[in-house]
Amino acid sequence: MYLVDSSRPDPLTPELPVRELMVTFLYPAAAHSPAVPAPQLPPGAAACFGRIAPLTPLRLPATGVDWAATRTHARPDAAPASGGRRPVLVYSPGGGDPRGLGTCLGEELASHGAVVVLVDHPGDALAVEFPGTTAFRTEPVRATVLRGDPRDEPALWRTVVDTRIADLRFVVDRLHHAAELPLPPGLAAALDLGRLGLYGHSAGASAATEVFHEDRRVRAAVNLEGYLDHPPTTPGADPQPLRITAEGTDRPLLLLGSELFPHREELDRSWSVLAARSPGRVRRALLPATNHWAFTDYAAMVPRLQRAGLLTPAHRTTLVGPLPAATTVPLLRTTVRRFLTHHTPTRT
Secondary structure, eight states: OEEEETTSOOSSSTTSSSEEEEEEEEOOBSSOOSSOOOBSSOHHHHHHHHHHGGGSTTOOOSSSOOTTOOBOSOOTTOOBOOSSOEEEEEEEOOTTOOGGGGHHHHHHHHHTTOEEEEEOOTTTSSEEEOSSOOSSOOSSEEEOOOOSOGGGSHHHHHHHHHHHHHHHHHHHHHHTTGGGSOOOTTHHHHEEEEEEEEEEETHHHHHHHHHHHHOTTEEEEEEESOOSEEOOSSTTOOOEEOHHHHHOOSSOEEEEEETTOTTHHHHHHHHHHHHHTSTTTEEEEEETTOOGGGGSTHHHHHHHHHHTTSSOHHHHHHHTOSSOHHHHHHHHHHHHHHHHHHHSOOOO
16 A cells, blocks of 8 residues: 655655655455465565665675565455454564565464554665656655665664654554545454554664554554664764653563574663563563574575575574574564464453
């Protein structure tokens, strides 16, 4: 779905007069459609992704991969299943990641009854494909403006996170007017916004956690290895905590990290403060023998790239860790699903 926030120009490319977003809805379907399963990445985005991904800190293979070939388990425009109203879970990907890299976890949550909304953050995500062009955007695919880890540039990091926060606020507000959205018949009425949860990875986790704090319509949230402070703008200065870190939370929040993340000490700085200020509300856990991108579809993709000889074992470990996908993916799915299912109960 294509959404436009006309109340603000694009913060990452200010010459764009509005903020454009792309989102995907995953939901329980009435029956399998005869249609071909939807691709993980649409073709234009996949081609752009393949050109840019080798140049990022992830150093993905420059050749030997057809990024457009991977199919999901979802059928486009399938009729929603009956069964009453459903919890709504909104996902913000990690910095640079297209929303399609949250498919494994999103499909798991939808298969257990939720409506899941995957949000792209254009200009940040490596590649976002829109339905067409506009008077102010002459290409249907928008590539990232990032060229490294934005956390190494404090001002840019702040812009990235603030942009994501505004994007998520906008999406949540639009979901509360779902009858006005071009959804499949019956889906808008099935959305139970009294059971609204947010989850995100890395920069997306930072944004989702802050929106969770600011918007009391959100019942619970999951932070998949996202910082809860801004890096200092001058050497020797203290980092600036997000509001949730400074104030604590009175609602359930899961902080889920990876055991091999090399910046664990820096991350723990803000996580420990928040946990201390939120007694009984914050749960902390680690996925064993995993690394930072194990929270995304890379957990399934990277081991296959290694087996094909396109990545070394050491490179694989720096991305997702040494565990097989058959261990990592179910562990992530189960941990997140159980938490969100428990804390987005039926409205009374």
